[in-house]
Amino acid sequence: MLSQRKILVVEDNVINRTMLCEILSGQYQVLQAENGQAALSVLKENGDQISLILLDIMMPIMDGYTFLSIVKADKALSAIPVIVTTQSDGESDEVAALSHGASDFVAKPYKPQVILHRVASIINLRETAAMMHQVQYDRLTGLFTKEFFYQRVKEILLRNPNRSYDIICSNIDNFKLINDIFGMPAGDQLLRIVAELYIKKVGDKGICGRFNADQFICLLEHRETYTDSLFIQASEQINSLSSAKNIMMKWGIYEIVDRTISVEKMCDRALLAARSIKGQYGKFCAAYDDELRSKLLQEQAITDGMEAALKEGQFEIYLQPKYRIKDDKLAGAEALVRWNHPKWGMQSPGLFIPLFERNGFITQLDQYVWNQACATLRDWDDRGFDPLCVSVNVSRADIYNTDLPDFLLEMVRRHGLSPARLHLEITESAYTENPHQLIETVAHLREVGFVIEMDDFGSGYSSLNMLNNLPIDVLKLDMKFIQSETAKPINQGILRFIMSLARWMNLSVVAEGVENRDQLERLREIGCDYVQGYYFARPMPCGQFEALLQEHGASVQEEYLQTEPRYDQGAPVLLVADEDAAYREQVKRVFEGRYQVVEAPDQKAACQCFSDCGHRMAAVILSMTLPEQGSMTVLEAMMREKHSRHIPIIATGIQDPLLEEQALEAGADDYAAKPHHQKSLWKRVHRAMDLTASRERERRLQDEVYRDYLTGLLNRRGFDSVMETLQQEHLPFAVILFDINQLKYINHTFGHDQGDRLLMQFGEILRSSTRGGDILARYGSDEFVLVVKQMRNENAVLAKGREICQAFLSGCRQNAISASCSAGIVIADAGTAMDTVMKRTSLALTRAKASGQGGCCLWKE
Structure with a gap:
């Protein structure tokens, strides 16, 4: 209560x-x-x-x-x-x-x-x-929320068709790191400082909003040029006021030249421009242009074709030879991937690998490379070639699959290989995201016999800490590190220290990116074990590597919005229903000009007015002394009719408490005792109008507060409220928690407009796949909840979860979108607390995602 x-x-x-x-x-x-x-x-x-x-x-x-x-x-x-x-x-x-x-x-x-x-x-x-x-308004900064910013921009563009505008947005580089290092209060202070800067700079020439944690945006009257100095000055002001220092802001600009596209897409273009310079030192602003648009279209084309390319075998395994430095013997290879597209030709990995890492497709591609590498090794063993080891990349996304060790072990056994023949390269940057899970997974892989290589050692800040905690066998030195360190005098570099550290830890060392003889000799002198690079050979197709293997043999070491309704044309109507003609005339003189004042001397005329222009009725001034009890008849008629029930009514009459109480009980919004000043009546009428408008806004707002604006489903607040009521019914129920797996990637790559369409599509699938009495909610940005009442059948609820996941996957494929969803399921007794239920569904969802995207998992104790 x-x-x-x-x-x-x-x-x-x-x-x-x-x-x-x-x-x-x-x-x-x-x-x-x-x-x-x-x-x-x-x-x-x-x-x-x-x-x-x-x-x-x-x-x-x-x-x-x-x-x-x-x-x-x-x-x-x-x-x-x-x-x-x-x-x-x-x-x-x-x-x-x-x-x-x-x-x-x-x-x-x-x-x-x-x-x-x-x-x-x-x-x-x-x-x-x-x-x-x-x-x-955003609670922290006082700026417009994203949805209200969209609405206000639409209104401004509509009202000012001949004015030119720009949309400017900003991101704070590494904002999460600021929160982690300086704490949430410092992060909040920084966001308020940025908001105040926006308000000050924009002034009355535009509007400002806050989208997400560190994303701010404004609509501003167009200016011909934006210089770096303008944004450098803004960044300096932010740094001078914030307790967190060295804040780097990136700004994106979109000039509104095409008003036919949605405001959401305009904002996405500004955000994409800001993201395009993320991590670029000395670059403060970027404008959305044809080059950025072409890049976006190219990424879309790559995404559209990636699954078909995998099925059709367009991805090819290339092998880069690895040599033992003490005798220049072939000692192994690194398996790389190339995309031989039937139209585009051979594609560089730098073009598609980063994209696949963002959209999650990298896990499928990695598994394909692993399997192809094992199949190649098996073929060579069967044909009597010298055995060798192959290194394969394990992406950060692969680490989150708790079944990774079992998957890899089953794969090498299926090909009849020892796990030691497959070296797993773990990039050191993976350690910064979830070190506990990384250590646990790698330890298990090493226990079952795989050789673990730390890739790109020297490229990040966590290497020494990672060396101390992560169970590894091989250090693989970063290419850029090798090229810079071998250029220094031998007594000034840190290569000797690294080699001494590796010897002390009993690790082998591989140097990649060796491009000339001087680098090789320097590495040989300090005791490096293995090298690879263009000085020896570029990555090559498996057939070409096979010829190399036949020629030289191998040496193997085993250690390895809804808008407001519009009125019809014509001024709003103010009805004065009063038996006194002089009083009606007084009211008319005060309100005429702003309203079309219609007079009614009796109940019949008043009702006729409702019939003729009730849809334009702004307010009613109703005498409680109309002839033949007409006033009560009018009030009762208005309360019966749905369209007139919300029209504000000011009752008038003599100074009589009983008459006033009678009017208020019958539905009047206020009572003005006669005689009264017409200015006082003006205030009462508009106060009643404000109250009526407030009630209507409250009705809509209630819907907004408890409904997700995008999908029309319940939001988190509405879901909690409905579930509180449901639990009072003491009935069993099943909860299915869905998660759209690639939404963040789609928003970042193709814009929030495309992501919003996916969310709306999933909402429609939920509606069409469920019963009228089921509870449907958007639980988070990419999470949805379905509650099925009086459900105890595990098979039935699992079937329903799989049906919805499959329907979403099919719909995405039809629209050429790479997206799927996973589901966690709990069957709950009436007495189970909702906190407990949702924690269990979250655990089940985590297990479902770990077993592969698109899966369903039923929670079991």
Whole structure:
């Protein structure tokens, strides 16, 4: 149960204070203060918990006006709405209270129905505004959220068709490292500094938003040139204010030349431009251009063709010879891969390997290379060639497969080979991501007989720490390291130290990238064991290597958005239903110009007005003394009709508490006692309009708060709320947690527009594959949840998970997209806590992903 809202009653008269407390205590938790000074003390203790203040004006020690001035000047308290209560019902008091910052005004003696109505309305307005702020503004920086930024850009471009604009975005290089080293508070401070810089630089010439952790973006009026000095200055300002130093910002610029594409795609192009210079020292900004577009199209073409290429055997194994340095004998080879495309010709690995590492396809390609290498070794053994060892690359993505040792062991046994014949090259950069899992996996591989090589030693900062912890057999020195170190005088380099360290650790050393005789002799002099490089041979097809093997033999060593609805044309209608013609004329003079004022002297005319222009009705000023009880007839008719139920109604009549209460109970939003000043009526009408609009926004906002804007499914908050209700029904249920495996890659490579389409596609598959009573939610950025009520059958729920995974995979293939999903499944008893259920589904999902993308796994104890 939600805790009651708190209301502070500030009233010096004990009887009045007690009366207000009795009226409010049934629905609210009431705090009391006898004057303004005491009220400030209460606010100091409870300010952030108070929903509204009921404030008397005339009080000793500190009166209401002084209290209002202090509260409204305090940033932490100024948002709390205040309803002023006073003995006088004069308009001057009301205007004075409102001018001091009061939200509303009620006169004494207190009428319970009126008090409760006004209090509920004001609290509703405040809470709706707060919820709108949460949806539209980033909590940490105060900038627009991504979705609201998109919406605002669309509106600006639509309103200004002849103005030119640019979209500029920024990324912080290695922001995760900043959080890890300096801590989350320092990271948050840095983000606020960047946001303040955006606001200051953009000013009133554009708008700013925050997309993700370190991604900021703005729409800015177009300028002809952007120089590095502009962004260097911005980076220097950020570094001068942040506790984390040496912050590197990368900026991307997209000039909006094509307004037919979506805003999402415009922003993606700016982000792609920023990413294109990531890691480039001295490069601060980049513009989206044809070259970047061509690169993106090329990557798309590579991705579209990669699976077919693997099936058709377009990937070929090349072998680079490895020589023993003491006698120049052929000692082994490194297996590399080339893509012989039927149209493009032979493709360099630098073109497709980094892309495959990002999209996850590298695991399938690695397994293909491993299998081809083993098959080649088996063929040569059968034909009587000298046995040799082959090194193969194990990518970072492969390490996360907990079944890797079993997979490799089964593969070498299938080909009748000893595990020692296959050397596994682990890059040292893999150690920085998940060292614990890497150490555990490599230790297991070494235990079953594989030879472990640390590849690219000397290219990163973690090598010595990795040497200390990782069980390895061979150090493979990085090519660039060899080329730089062998150029130094022999007594100044660190190669000797590395060789001494390797000897002490009983490791063999391989130097790659040897290009000339001088490098070879230098390595021979310091005692290096093996070399490979262009000085000896380039990578070659297996047939050519086979000829080399026949000629020389081998020496083997075994140690190895929905927008607001638009009205029809014509001004909004204000209906004045009143029997007094003079009063109707007064109202008409005040409101005419902004509204089309329609007069109705009786119930029949009022109903006819609803029939003619109800769709344009902005508000109704309704006399409670229409002839023949017509006013109640009109109110009842409006409450019955769905389209008119939300039109604000200001009831008017004589100063009569019973009549006022009757009007409010029948559905009126406010009551204006006659006689009254027309300016007061103007305020009441627009206050009622604000309240009605707020209710409509709240209805939509409620949907936004609990619904994912992109897929229309429940979001995390909505899911938690629904599951809380479900658990109260004490019924068993099954939970399936889905994860889209390649979403991050697709967003980074092809833009969030393409990623969003995938998410919407998965949402539609969930809807079409489930029953009406099932619970569907988008649980995270790339995670979805399906809850099947009253489900105990393990086979049935597994079949459902596989059906949805297969449907998604098939849909992606039809659209030429390389994506799949995995699923973790739990069958839960009614009494199991949801935290426990979701932890189990997460564990099951991890197991499913480890067994191969696209799999389903049922959690078992």
